[in-house]
Amino acid sequence: MIRALLLAILIGLAWPPDARAQATGDATPLHFESASEERRFHRMVAELRCVMCQNQSLADSNAQIAQDLRREVLELMRQGMDDTAIKSHLVARYGAFVLYRPQVGPATWLLWFGPLVLLGAGGVVIWRVVASRRPDRPLPPDDTETW
């Protein structure tokens, strides 16, 4: 009984009610003309974020909008657009949020280089602690040590 209740609560937590919804519809599988096209497509959609679910890539998501965007990516590829052009096509419509690998720019410097700065700061702190504990004079040789 309690186990069933817990399960129900867990399921409820996993799928919170959402006023915003998606159409259910055809999940027509995409057809690829060649293996290289398929490889390129899978590489692209893994680097693009599903705008509805926001923590999944386009490749992972079953949301209807993700299916539509996958179809759009494939169509743009067939129109001969290169990867950068396809990404900026989507960024122009959905914002930089669609990129799982954000562009390096003034707005994302903190994101890209913040961890390095933190690492450097930590290194400086450790170096100073070690330096302050180092004895001013070398230890005198200790003749009583047997090893």
Added chain:
Amino acid sequence: MSAPGSRSARARWLPLIVFGAILSLLAAGVWLSRDPDRNALPSPLIGKPAPAFVLPVLGEPERLVSGDDLRGAPYLLNVWGSWCPGCREEHAVIEAFARTQRLPVIGFNWKDEPEDATRWLAQFGNPYALVLADYDGRAAIDWGIYGAPETFLVDGDGIIVWKHVGPMTDDVVGGQLLPRLDRLGTR
């Protein structure tokens, strides 16, 4: 080791200072997430021309309407679908706003079966001056639409001036939409 006393006092306070810094960081995160619309993506289309489109009118598949046909007067574009619970939630608000006749409300029926959409409008009322049907969702991508309901305000020059993601409420109409309409200079 020139002033060991002051140094150890500082070292004693250091953990508390670090703790306080982490605490304020977490508090800031909680504070910033209080906005119920925090997951709404800011649209890069604000201030840009509305995308070009040619879409059939719901129920009249041979009558096509393009973005240029709508140019010249401001309009509200409301994205909805009969499959969308949030659209029913906001429907009374959309109807009340349309009744004020401040500007035409155009429905954008997104990825919907025409029969379902027509039945939905017959059942809940049709506030729309015109309903465009985007059956396969291709035009929606150009508008940056990612979940219904969404609502766009387009001015007379065809520029998107405002977008709301999620159900419209009286607060959103009064606090965000109406002030923008005043600035556009509609009655």
